[in-house]
Amino acid sequence: xxxxxxxxxxxxxxxxxxxxxxxxxLGGLPLQPGGKTELETALTPNLDxxxxxxxxxxxxxxxxxITPGSGPGHLGLFGYDPLQFQIGRGVLEALGIDFDxxxxxxxxxxxxxxxxxxxxxxxxxxGRIASEIGAKLCAKLDQIKIPGVEIFVRPVKEYRxxxxxxxxxxxxxxxxxxxQKTGVPPLAPVGNDAPSKKTAEIAAEFxxxxxxxxxxxxPANFFTMRGIDKKPQIPTxxxxxxxxxxxxxxxxxxxxxxxxxxxxxxDAGQTIDDQCSRLAQAWNDYDFxxxxxxxxxxxxxxxxxxxxxxxxxxxxxxxxxxxxxKPDVLIVTxxxxxxxxxxxxxxxxxxxxxxxxxxxxxxxTSFGEAQCLTGGLGQFPAKYLMSLAMAHAGxxxxxxx
Amino acid sequence: xxxxxxxxxxxxxxxxxxxxxxxxxLGGLPLQPGGKTELETALTPNLDxxxxxxxxxxxxxxxxxITPGSGPGHLGLFGYDPLQFQIGRGVLEALGIDFDxxxxxxxxxxxxxxxxxxxxxxxxxxGRIASEIGAKLCAKLDQIKIPGVEIFVRPVKEYRxxxxxxxxxxxxxxxxxxxQKTGVPPLAPVGNDAPSKKTAEIAAEFxxxxxxxxxxxxPANFFTMRGIDKKPQIPTxxxxxxxxxxxxxxxxxxxxxxxxxxxxxxDAGQTIDDQCSRLAQAWNDYDFxxxxxxxxxxxxxxxxxxxxxxxxxxxxxxxxxxxxxKPDVLIVTxxxxxxxxxxxxxxxxxxxxxxxxxxxxxxxTSFGEAQCLTGGLGQFPAKYLMSLAMAHAGxxxxxxx
Numbered sequence: 001x002x003x004x005x006x007x008x009x010x011x012x013x014x015x016x017x018x019x020x021x022x023x024x025x026l027g028g029l030p031l032q033p034g035g036k037t038e039l040e041t042a043l044t045p046n047l048d049x050x051x052x053x054x055x056x057x058x059x060x061x062x063x064x065x066i067t068p069g070s071g072p073g074h075l076g077l078f079g080y081d082p083l084q085f086q087i088g089r090g091v092l093e094a095l096g097i098d099f100d101x102x103x104x105x106x107x108x109x110x111x112x113x114x115x116x117x118x119x120x121x122x123x124x125x126x127g128r129i130a131s132e133i134g135a136k137l138c139a140k141l142d143q144i145k146i147p148g149v150e151i152f153v154r155p156v157k158e159y160r161x162x163x164x165x166x167x168x169x170x171x172x173x174x175x176x177x178x179x180q181k182t183g184v185p186p187l188a189p190v191g192n193d194a195p196s197k198k199t200a201e202i203a204a205e206f207x208x209x210x211x212x213x214x215x216x217x218x219p220a221n222f223f224t225m226r227g228i229d230k231k232p233q234i235p236t237x238x239x240x241x242x243x244x245x246x247x248x249x250x251x252x253x254x255x256x257x258x259x260x261x262x263x264x265x266x267d268a269g270q271t272i273d274d275q276c277s278r279l280a281q282a283w284n285d286y287d288f289x290x291x292x293x294x295x296x297x298x299x300x301x302x303x304x305x306x307x308x309x310x311x312x313x314x315x316x317x318x319x320x321x322x323x324x325x326k327p328d329v330l331i332v333t334x335x336x337x338x339x340x341x342x343x344x345x346x347x348x349x350x351x352x353x354x355x356x357x358x359x360x361x362x363x364x365t366s367f368g369e370a371q372c373l374t375g376g377l378g379q380f381p382a383k384y385l386m387s388l389a390m391a392h393a394g395x396x397x398x399x400x401x
Numbered sequence: 402x403x404x405x406x407x408x409x410x411x412x413x414x415x416x417x418x419x420x421x422x423x424x425x426x427l428g429g430l431p432l433q434p435g436g437k438t439e440l441e442t443a444l445t446p447n448l449d450x451x452x453x454x455x456x457x458x459x460x461x462x463x464x465x466x467i468t469p470g471s472g473p474g475h476l477g478l479f480g481y482d483p484l485q486f487q488i489g490r491g492v493l494e495a496l497g498i499d500f501d502x503x504x505x506x507x508x509x510x511x512x513x514x515x516x517x518x519x520x521x522x523x524x525x526x527x528g529r530i531a532s533e534i535g536a537k538l539c540a541k542l543d544q545i546k547i548p549g550v551e552i553f554v555r556p557v558k559e560y561r562x563x564x565x566x567x568x569x570x571x572x573x574x575x576x577x578x579x580x581q582k583t584g585v586p587p588l589a590p591v592g593n594d595a596p597s598k599k600t601a602e603i604a605a606e607f608x609x610x611x612x613x614x615x616x617x618x619x620p621a622n623f624f625t626m627r628g629i630d631k632k633p634q635i636p637t638x639x640x641x642x643x644x645x646x647x648x649x650x651x652x653x654x655x656x657x658x659x660x661x662x663x664x665x666x667x668d669a670g671q672t673i674d675d676q677c678s679r680l681a682q683a684w685n686d687y688d689f690x691x692x693x694x695x696x697x698x699x700x701x702x703x704x705x706x707x708x709x710x711x712x713x714x715x716x717x718x719x720x721x722x723x724x725x726x727k728p729d730v731l732i733v734t735x736x737x738x739x740x741x742x743x744x745x746x747x748x749x750x751x752x753x754x755x756x757x758x759x760x761x762x763x764x765x766t767s768f769g770e771a772q773c774l775t776g777g778l779g780q781f782p783a784k785y786l787m788s789l790a791m792a793h794a795g796x797x798x799x800x801x802x
Contacts, residue, residue, distance in 0.1 A: 069607035378780040387466030391748040
């Protein structure tokens with residue numbers, strides 16, 4: 001029996017409210033062995049109070065040693081095994097620009113490139129054209145018509161774009177046309193099964209027309225396709241947990257990930273204070289709130305330890321705006337670690353804090369990696385966070401008699 | 402390779418004795434954050450001595466956040482994955498009255514109910530008739546004859562009864578006849594496959610005769626059927642572990658669960674001292690002893706923190722009667738937590754103590770949840786407890802060369 005079957009079978013409704021506050025890339029590393037991490041360095045009186053009355057632990061987003069991207073990181077937090085539910089790059093790129101993918105959509109990540117007169121790729125990124133130029137070229141490509149297919153072409157940033165084909169019966173198993181090197185022509189799209197051959201045919205026709213449309217737009221006189229895929233078949237958050245769930249996220253990627261599991265995406269404003277206001281407004285309309293805070297990750301990616309510490313302190317300052325609503329369960333965690341020492345996502349386990357009336361409190365009195373290591377939740381796969389949230393909210397019946 | 406295959410492959414015989422002492426619902430919660438649990442509050446010099454010389458840990462009965470019933474809780478302790486081996490309600494009810502279910506038996510939980518003149522249910526529990534009345538009505542129903550089927554009708558308590566049909570080839574996948582509401586007639590039994598259709602036919606005939614037999618017994622003038630099921634196909638304890646196992650349990654439910662994995666059920670008497678005497682008597686005849694102590698759960702269910710503490714202290718006082726027999730491995734644990742704060746089973750991890758000569762001792766010097774959290778066994782799924790027991794008893798060979 002799978003985890004989701006168990007959740008579907010055991011879920012009960014009540015009036016409890018659950019808040020999942022995700023500080024992206026929260027986990028860190030000390031700059032020197034034996035030193036303190038960003039989270040341990042930050043002054044976090046509010047989180048420490050929650051830690052004292054709650055239970056701490058460390059979650060493993062995918063498997064030990066595996067560094068997750070944002071997609072797998074969040075799916076794990078939402079209780080979807082990231083190894084079972086995989087998201088193609090095209091789909092992730094579409095989610096990242098707030099494109100609402102439907103079940104008949106095939107999403108493709110495109111890269112503008114430069115072809116010479118013989119059709120050979122001379123630059124795989126078209127000289128990294130400015131975003132405004134990319135946007136204009138996308139508007140031209142968006143005019144291409146193919147009978148029986150709706151086509152959407154949207155700019156992402158610089159040389160990156162998203163193409164979506166919408167039609168019933170299209171498959172998502174199509175090889176990249178990007179040969180991953182210069183000095184050769186782009187590859188033809190190849191579908192690996194009958195529905196995907198249909199997609200490949202449409203892609204070939206689209207690329208033929210695109211070549212014509214872009215012929216005078218060097219250096220961006222063509223584009224390659226990568227990560228061609230459909231949105232995975234994924235059970236909705238409501239059917240798995242019976243929760244009316246809302247996402248309050250400033251950045252489109254995280255709204256997209258929430259939309260992937262059919263959460264309602266609310267207007268989040270621009271700041272954590274905006275997000276807290278939105279939370280208060282929506283409080284009565286939902287059972288579950290996913291709040292996303294980006295800056296712990298971006299400062300980590302920048303390698304700026306001090307800035308990450310400051311961003312954690314800003315998050316801490318917002319905690320009273322959440323706790324004053326008296327959530328039955330408040331979880332504070334990250335989707336992965338982003339140590340500023342590494343300037344990147346990492347595989348290190350992620351601090352988790354659960355605050356709820358029925359927590360088995362541990363000896364922890366502050367929120368940090370070392371304390372989490374001694375916490376009552378132990379180290380556990382992130383995909384179990386939601387069953388723990390449901391349990392602490394009194395939303396799961398007993399299994400078996 | 403499954404855990405059981407590994408056990409079958411690696412098991413070796415020796416003269417070691419293993420005692421698994423299950424204090425039902427042992428795990429608890431502090432009444433106040435940062436306070437002590439029931440087990441931590443209790444004065445337990447004998448358990449503390451075992452903790453000092455042994456290894457502690459915490460087990461997860463099913464999965465994080467999942468609260469188990471007694472069935473899954475015990476199957477996990479016996480090393481049977483509770484998600485793989487599921488027990489129907491009818492089967493559990495039969496186990497709970499010490500009914501020895503065989504492989505040809507279909508067990509059904511019945512509820513006496515009240516029908517009006519039109520055959521509509523007006524009371525799903527027949528006014529909660531006294532147990533003596535239920536017993537008399539069961540005796541009448543037990544006289545019903547259907548050719549080719551042995552029929553057993555046994556009272557449980559008040560309006561609850563167990564019906565068992567015994568015949569070769571009967572299936573257990575039959576829908577409930579209880580419509581779960583009043584104002585409608587009972588449903589007809591419906592089988593979901595060929596063998597279960599046969600069961601459904603027998604059930605329909607039985608219900609027809611029961612209607613006649615009970616017609617003058619209002620308010621209990623009929624009964625509904627629920628949780629119709631067969632005993633799961635379950636490998637015996639002896640074949641998995643090569644252990645001659647005995648169960649010493651005062652309450653029938655736990656004798657039934659032991660019988661489910663083909664342990665020998667011994668007469669346990671009424672008290673923990675009776676159980677210890679029985680253990681001493683049977684010491685030379687078995688390799689493994691499952692002893693069950695109910696009162697840590699029942700006091701927890703009552704929400705009586707002080708009484709649970711007292712029951713733990715009584716259990717502690719009995720420990721010398723076990724240790725004087727010099728078991729090679731003594732395990733003290735629970736099948737789940739029953740915090741008196743919650744008055745119910747819960748999902749919280751369960752304290753585990755292993756005492757054996759080859760324990761890697763940890764820093765723990767008393768038996769309690771906080772100490773277990775720092776113990777050498779860490780947090781682990783309960784289904785691995787038996788492989789740990791086997792290992793500490795020297796009963797497992799090396800895996801691979």
